[in-house]
Amino acid sequence: MDLDLFGKTVLVTGGASGIGAGICTVFAREGANILMNYRSRQAEAEAFAQELRQRYGVRVLPVQADITEPEAVEDLFVQARAQFETLDVLVNNAAGNVIFKPFQDYTEEDWHAAQAGICDHVFRMSQHFLRTCLATGREGRIINILSKSAILSSSIHNLTYVANKGALTALTRGMAKEFIPYGVYVNGIVPGYVRTRVHMDNTERTERVKKLLPLHSFAEPEEIGNVAAILASPLFRQMIGSIVDCTGGTLI
Ligand SMILES: NC(=O)c1ccc[n+]([C@@H]2O[C@H](COP(=O)([O-])OP(=O)(O)OC[C@H]3O[C@@H](n4cnc5c(N)ncnc54)[C@H](OP(=O)(O)O)[C@@H]3O)[C@@H](O)[C@H]2O)c1
Secondary structure: OOOOOOOOEEEEOOOOOHHHHHHHHHHHHOOOEEEEEEOOOHHHHHHHHHHHHHHHOOOEEEEEOOOOOHHHHHHHHHHHHHHOOOOOEEEEOOOOOOOOOOHHHOOHHHHHHHHHHHHHHHHHHHHHHHHHHHHHOOOEEEEEEOOHHHOOOOOOOOHHHHHHHHHHHHHHHHHHHHHHHHOEEEEEEEEOOEOOHHHHOOHHHHHHHHHHOOOOOOEOHHHHHHHHHHHHOHHHOOOOOOEEEEOOOOOO
């Protein structure tokens, strides 16, 4: 099936590694141009961008920005408008400042840092994206990468992450409803356990978790990318405000 994404422009936050890289790969495969936001490890981001250009013949622009900083996001959108004719899809993928602690040990600073790293930039990025769509009169798609922990509390000592992903889940549905008249359609994806550095750093734990999963394996980042491409496609316009379960049966 042709998803009709050829020539569209997609902005992916945290797009140079993990799930973000899987999303960039799938959109490039579908012929979309990529604005790949990254925060650190510039050489890796540039090398990955070059790999996608060579393999798929699309434009890939890596842009460094720490999206917890409002001015950096402002600059990111200035570059987006200067470099690409259109901006069609925003994938809010990045998350940082995940702080594991028993609830009673969290400080005020922890709470605010987690909110800044996980949640606040989705508001900021989405507002800039919506304003761009309104200014150009073009349709848009926003896809938020959420978490199963907002639905099923599977881990403990992780409540700042749970709370912020919960807020993002509500925000996704709220934005979806409010943005329909503007032609900007919003959905969320709930990944299960995906093979990224978060999980692969601890092999023993990974093997233990795998045995408990219904599919006995972690998802590949590109499997999440495949779902993001569907949600971005004009063919799937009836999907608005969906929170798509991509957990391989973990939430059933
Ligand atoms: N992996 C899973 O199993 C899983 C499950 C459920 C949900 N998720 C969600 O999926 C998303 C991606 O996770 P992942 O596992 O792929 O994580 P990852 O491998 O750590 O990748 C996250 C990417 O986001 C970037 N990033 C973080 N904060 C940023 C900021 N302030 N500005 C710009 N970029 C920033 C990171 O850059 P740096 O390299 O500079 O840190 C990194 O490239 C997250 O929203 C996560 O909560 C993941």
